[in-house]
Structure formats: C-alpha cells, structure tokens
Amino acid sequence: MTSYALFLGCTIPARQPHYELAARKALTKLGIELVDIEGATCCAPPPLQSIDLETSLAIAAYNICLAEEADLNILTLCTGCFESLTIANHLLKEKPELREKINRILSNAGKEFRGTKEVRHYLQVLMNDIGVDRLKQSIVKPLNNLKVAAFSGCHLLRPSELLRFDDPERPRIFDTLIEALGAKSIPYKNKLRCCGGLLRGYADDVALAIARDKIVNAYNARADCISTLCPFCFLTLDLGQMLIKTTYKEEYNMPIIHYAELLSLSLGVEPKELALDFHKIKIDKVLEKIG
Amino acid sequence: MAGEKPLDFAREITNRLGGETITRCYQCGTCASTCPVARTTERYNPRQIIRLALLGQRDEVLKGDSIWLCASCYNCQERCPQKVEIADVIYALRNIAIREGNIPAIYTEFAAGLMSEGRLAPISKFLEKKRADYGLPPLKPTGMEAVKKILAATGFDKVMFKKEGASQ
Numbered sequence: 001m002t003s004y005a006l007f008l009g010c011t012i013p014a015r016q017p018h019y020e021l022a023a024r025k026a027l028t029k030l031g032i033e034l035v036d037i038e039g040a041t042c043c044a045p046p047p048l049q050s051i052d053l054e055t056s057l058a059i060a061a062y063n064i065c066l067a068e069e070a071d072l073n074i075l076t077l078c079t080g081c082f083e084s085l086t087i088a089n090h091l092l093k094e095k096p097e098l099r100e101k102i103n104r105i106l107s108n109a110g111k112e113f114r115g116t117k118e119v120r121h122y123l124q125v126l127m128n129d130i131g132v133d134r135l136k137q138s139i140v141k142p143l144n145n146l147k148v149a150a151f152s153g154c155h156l157l158r159p160s161e162l163l164r165f166d167d168p169e170r171p172r173i174f175d176t177l178i179e180a181l182g183a184k185s186i187p188y189k190n191k192l193r194c195c196g197g198l199l200r201g202y203a204d205d206v207a208l209a210i211a212r213d214k215i216v217n218a219y220n221a222r223a224d225c226i227s228t229l230c231p232f233c234f235l236t237l238d239l240g241q242m243l244i245k246t247t248y249k250e251e252y253n254m255p256i257i258h259y260a261e262l263l264s265l266s267l268g269v270e271p272k273e274l275a276l277d278f279h280k281i282k283i284d285k286v287l288e289k290i291g
Numbered sequence: 292m293a294g295e296k297p298l299d300f301a302r303e304i305t306n307r308l309g310g311e312t313i314t315r316c317y318q319c320g321t322c323a324s325t326c327p328v329a330r331t332t333e334r335y336n337p338r339q340i341i342r343l344a345l346l347g348q349r350d351e352v353l354k355g356d357s358i359w360l361c362a363s364c365y366n367c368q369e370r371c372p373q374k375v376e377i378a379d380v381i382y383a384l385r386n387i388a389i390r391e392g393n394i395p396a397i398y399t400e401f402a403a404g405l406m407s408e409g410r411l412a413p414i415s416k417f418l419e420k421k422r423a424d425y426g427l428p429p430l431k432p433t434g435m436e437a438v439k440k441i442l443a444a445t446g447f448d449k450v451m452f453k454k455e456g457a458s459q
Contacts, residue, residue: 010404013422013430014412021425039434041409046363047401048411050385053308055445059405062437108444109437158365159378168369194327194364201397202359209331210362275425 002129004075004120005067006034007085010042011231012078018275019231022260023077023122025274029267030130030138034075037066043076043084046198057098058105060088064119065111073118075125077260079230082121083155087162089119121156121165122260123229127173135180140268142182144290148262149223150174150185151214151237153230154194168192177259178227181266188221190214197236208247211240215252225255225286227262234258238280255283265290297347303387304344310383315373316341322367322377328360335360337367337377344384353388359395390450402451406442409433 012019027034040063042048044056064085067074076082092099093115103112126135152174160168171192175185196210214237218226228234238256245251261274271287304310322337323329329336335357344352352358361381368378389398404411410433422429442448 008430010410010412014410014414014418017418017422017425017427020427024427036428036431038431039437040431041433041435041438042405042411045411046382047398048405049363049382051389051398051402052386052445052447052450053379053382055442055447057308058441058445059438062434062441066434105441105444109434109440111437154362154364154366158369159376160369194362194366196327196331196362198362198364199328199360201400202395203332203334206328206332206334206360207362210327213327275421 001031001033002125003033003035003072004125005037005070005072007037007040007043007063007067007074007076007081009076009078009081009231011080011235016231016234016258016278018278019077019234019258019260021275022258022264022269025269026260026263026267027075027122027125029269030126030135032075032125032129035070035072037070037072039066043078043081044088045080045084049084054101054105056084057088057091058102060084061092061102061106061113062109062111064089064117065106065113067117068114073120075120075122077122077229079121079153079155080232082119083163085119087159089115089117090162090164121229123156123173123177124165126177126263132176132180135177139181139266141266141290143262143266144182146183146286146289147186147222147224148178148183149188149218149221149226150178150191151195151218151226151228151233152192153228153233156229157192174229174259178262181262183262186221186223188223189217191217195233195236197232200236207236208240208243211236212244212248212250215241215244215254219252219254223254224289225257225283227257227259229259241281253281255279255281255286257283257286297345300347300349301345304380304383307383307386309376309379309386312374312376313341313344313380316345316375317373318342319372321370321372322375325366325370327364327366328362332360337361337381340384341375341377341380352384353391354393358384358388394451399451402447405438406448406451409435409438
C-alpha cells in the first residue's frame with residue numbers, strides 16, 4: 001500500500017466536503033493510504049503570494065517540512081495547493097541561496113526544509129502509482145459515454161517550467177483518466193483557459209464574465225457536465241451559474257462535478273454515500289445517464 | 292516620484308523576488324493577446340503594465356487598479372518568447388504596492404484569515420457537523436504557533452497592519 005500525507009488546504013475542508021469525501025473513498029478503494037498530518041496550514045496560494053512572495057514560500061515550505069518529518073510524500077487534491085507547494089518544493093530544491101534564506105525564516109519556527117519529499121497531485125498518483133490499466137480493471141460502473149468537458153484549472157499545468165505536470169498546450173493526463181472511467185472527454189472552445197476565479201472579491205463582474213465563457217463553451221459543445229479538479233474552479237462555475245442567472249438572465253444548468261466524484265461513482269460508490277447536496281447545480285441528469 | 296530616473300523603478304523590481312525578469316520584455320504583446328482578462332476588460336493589459344513600469348511610471352503602476360486584475364492563470368508567462376515571468380512580476384508589483392499601503396480590502400481579509408486561523412477559509416460549526424455526519428475525520432489543528440513565528444520573521448504582520456489604501 002502506498003501512503004501519502006493528505007494535504008487538504010483551506011477551501012476543500014471548509015466549503016467542499018463533497019470533494020474530500022469522494023477523494024477519500026476513491027483513493028482508499030484503490031489502495032492508497034491517506035495520512036492526515038497535524039499542523040498543516042494554508043498552502044500560501046496566489047492571494048498570499050500577492051501580499052508577500054517570501055512569506056508565501058516560507059509557509060509552503062513549512063507545510064512540506066511537516067511531510068518530511070512524517071517521512072511521507074504529499075498528495076494534494078486542490079490544484080491551487082498543488083501549485084503553491086510544488087513551486088516552493090522545486091525552487092527550494094534547486095536554488096540553494098533561496099533555500100538558505102527561507103530556512104533562516106523557518107528556523108524561527110524550529111523547522112528546516114531538507115528537500116527530501118515530492119508533492120503529487122492525485123491525478124499523478126492515479127496515473128503513476130495505480131496506472132490506467134489497473135484503474136480500468138477497477139471500474140465496476142463505467143460512465144456510459146458520458147460527455148465530459150475536462151477542466152483541469154490553470155494551476156495544474158502552468159507555470160509548466162516548475163509544475164512539470166503535463167504538456168501545457170496539449171495536456172493528455174486528465175483526458176486519459178476521464179476516458180479510463182468509460183466517459184468521453186470532449187473538445188470544447190478555450191478548454192485550457194482560466195475560469196476567472198481568482199478575481200472574485202476584487203472584480204466580481206470580470207470574474208463572472210470569464211466564468212460565463214467557460215460555461216457557454218462547454219454548453220455549446222453539448223457537454224453533459226464540466227469536470228473539475230480545483231475547488232476554486234468548482235465554486236466559480238457552480239455557484240457562478242446562480243450569479244449568471246441573476247446578472248445575465250441566462251440559465252445553463254451545467255452540472256459541475258469534481259473528477260473525484262466521477263471516479264467514486266465509477267468505482268461503485270453509491271450517490272447517497274457522496275455529499276451531492278453541496279452542488280448548487282443538481283447533477284441528477286448525469287446520474288440518470290450513468291444509470 | 293519626482294526626480295527619480297526611469298531605470299530606478301526597473302531596478303527596484305528586478306531586485307525583488309518574482310520581478311527579476313521584467314527587463315527582458317520587448318513589448319511584443321503576446322501576453323495581452325493570450326490573456327483572458329485583457330480579452331474581457333480594458334482595465335487590464337499586462338504589456339502596458341510592464342511598459343509603464345520600465346518607463347518609471349511608479350505611481351501609475353502601484354496606485355492604479357490594473358495590477359490587481361491579473362487572474363494568475365500564467366497563460367502569458369507560458370507563452371512569453373522572452374521568458375519574462377509576467378505573473379511573477381505582477382506579484383512583485385503587488386508586493387511593493389502593499390508595502391506602501393495600497394491594499395485592496397479582499398487581501399486584508401486573506402491576511403487576517405492566515406494570521407488568526409492559519410487558513411484563508413475558516414471552518415464553520417455547520418461544516419464541522421456536516422463533516423461528522425458524512426463520516427469525515429475531524430480536522431487536525433493548524434500550526435498557528437509556527438505560522439505566527441514565520442509571519443513575524445518575514446515582517447508580514449507589520450506590513451498588513453499598515454493603513455489601508457486607495458487601490459479599490
């Protein structure tokens with residue numbers, strides 16, 4: 001059994017237990033042990049990087065130190081956490097001067113970044129530790145050619161120089177994992193473009209216009225749902241449709257479903273075991289189609 | 292700033308974490324053409340921000356609304372032929388602006404969340420109950436003692452206690 005330190009971040013436990021629940025059920029079923037680490041904090045994502053990059057690196061490094069102490073690699077669900085922690089991990093492993101500077105800060109908290117562990121997104125765990133073949137063999141309820149608009153979110157792919165997840169212009173990993181469940185990953189316009197989520201709270205109108213584009217493009221491609229990996233993308237597109245309804249007087253009813261939920265369903269987890277009431281846009285049509 | 296040479300601001304930016312690559316820019320506009328925000332609103336144009344910064348227009352860059360409209364999607368950075376780390380340059384500019392008291396309200400909230408709970412999104416009693424109902428394990432406490440020491444060491448806490456400014 002492969003074990004990982006589960007890094008939940010802030011948004012998933014506080015706002016999206018449906019993501020956490022589905023991820024825990026699916027990964028456990030596939031033989032991955034998830035260890036909850038004491039002391040973990042916010043990963044220091046873009047909002048904190050905007051305030052102070054050095055502090056953000058130190059906070060990210062502090063979290064990696066906890067995994068180093070537990071002698072475990074980190075598994076992230078949230079794309080934002082994946083980005084913050086991966087960037088810090090690679091920069092500090094590869095830039096000795098920066099590492100020294102951050103370690104001087106960390107020494108105040110009794111920590112030292114040693115650079116002994118890896119940060120993994122759970123898609124990498126599925127791809128590399130489990131493998132597509134074994135994943136396919138584990139599927140008990142194929143998703144019946146469900147037409148899925150894959151939306152990985154920006155911070156799984158970019159900046160590719162530091163994240164090193166997939167080809168940033170023609171990524172395949174997420175689509176491959178969707179199709180492994182028996183669904184179809186359909187092409188749609190501007191698939192890799194941002195959801196606008198990080199502008200919420202500063203420029204809500206701009207954020208909503210960008211989110212609307214995403215919904216419209218998936219809708220025009222006749223997607224049954226948009227599948228997400230990031231809690232911010234989920235919130236922006238799911239709750240966003242309520243705001244689109246009031247602001248633009250348009251209704252799309254496009255289900256937004258975390259990949260972990262699709263994975264759980266295909267592994268035979270019953271819908272009632274998942275916290276589906278956390279979806280603003282109901283996903284009944286998708287459940288019907290899966291059968 | 293009166294009497295300041297244009298290059299002083301460029302030097303100030305390149306000396307900051309994230310800002311190192313700004314002077315590589317040759318103004319081709321690939322960033323603006325690939326930017327989802329620039330396509331949506333005229334309030335934001337990354338090429339223009341870099342131009343203004345390199346011309347030493349310090350106040351216009353730091354006190355304006357524009358630097359806060361980057362969605363951090365990294366499209367520009369990914370495609371920049373000069374390898375200007377544009378999204379990181381924007382972070383560096385925001386870092387300077389915030390140190391000078393130009394702090395949009397939402398960032399004060401983020402900072403407060405980190406300083407009080409170690410999380411940007413606090414856990415409510417409702418969610419704690421929901422988590423238990425669904426059989427999710429109780430959340431482990433955040434390492435607040437360590438966070439506070441880190442924030443004190445970097446001066447983050449002092450920066451955020453400055454007077455709030457005009458950016459929004």
